[in-house]
Amino acid sequence: MFSHNREEAEAKRIHAIFDLLKQQYPGAKTALHFANPFQLFVATVLSAQTTDEQVNRITAKLFPRADTPEKLARMKQAELEGYLKGCGLYRQKSRFLIEASRIILEKHGGNVPDTFEDLVALPGVGRKTANVVLSNAFNKPALAVDTHVFRVSRRLGLASGKKVEQVEEELKALLPPHEWGKVHHRLIAHGRRICKALKPQCGHCVLGPYCPSRHKTKSAQAKTKAP
Ligand code: SF4
Known part of the structure; x- marks a missing residue:
């Protein structure tokens, strides 16, 4: 019973994080210019x-x-x-x-x-x-893990793997395939604007209430450095 409640609370936490990311970065997409x-x-x-x-x-x-x-x-x-x-x-x-x-x-x-x-x-x-x-x-379902996706998803407790492949699989398991590409762009946007590598702006972060690394900048850095 106790463990069931914990799982439910964790599922709600993860759901809240993805919902907030969607609200914060509705049009997140690649910044690269291309025509084909x-x-x-x-x-x-x-x-x-x-x-x-x-x-x-x-x-x-x-x-x-x-x-x-x-x-x-x-x-x-x-x-x-x-x-x-x-x-x-x-x-x-x-x-x-x-x-x-x-x-x-x-x-x-x-x-x-x-x-x-x-x-x-x-x-x-x-x-x-x-x-x-x-x-x-x-437009195929794929989730690229770059340095931002790796750092932010680990700080948020969405993934714990130490290798890019592991983090990719953990994130994919949390989301339907049609969301994989969008979440990639939203995590990058959050990593660039708020959850920066050296100085995460936890005081300005809407994900703070759901983030186990909030205000733990130093330990967050140590644990989330991309390989
Ligand atoms: S609370 Fe801090 S560590 Fe957590 S996602 Fe926001 S900026 Fe990153």
């Missing part, structure tokens, strides 16, 4: 260790020159590096994008693949990038 799946693919690969604003500045110049796998596959690496210079790991990303474009042309008929397995088989594409592309470009 290939552009989103390129922007997502570039976004590792680079802000979305910086990626948008880079792609605003790159896409008029090369916005298809055909054009990108034909670019010389040195030229692409020139476009990507403002971006972390730009040499590696240039190589990955040219190689991935060739594979997209040769193996996928010039279309970005729309399955997790095919996406992670492309150079430079990890679990997070594949999930972002599936969710944002193809």
Whole structure:
């Protein structure tokens, strides 16, 4: 009986958190600019260790020159590096994008693949990038765990796993598939605006009453640093 009540209280707490996130960030979506799946693919690969604003500045110049796998596959690496210079790991990303474009042309008929397995088989594409592309470009149920999603969901007690894959599975188990992509964007928005890595703004956080890490900044930091 006691344990049943506890489970019920926990389910209500989690429900309240997701409801409040929905209210707070009703239109949360990717900040990356793109017009088709290939552009989103390129922007997502570039976004590792680079802000979305910086990626948008880079792609605003790159896409008029090369916005298809055909054009990108034909670019010389040195030229692409020139476009990507403002971006972390730009040499590696240039190589990955040219190689991935060739594979997209040769193996996928010039279309970005729309399955997790095919996406992670492309150079430079990890679990997070594949999930972002599936969710944002193809509207498929996928939940990408980035540094914000990892930190915020662990602070909120929505997940406890120490690995990205574990946190992804824990979050997915709490939500219907059609909510996975939206919750990804809402947790990112909350992490950027309120539940910041170094100084979470617990005093301004509507989730405070439901958050086990409220005002425990130091221990929250230690426990929630992304791997
Ligand atoms: S109460 Fe603090 S730790 Fe909890 S979600 Fe809000 S900002 Fe983050």
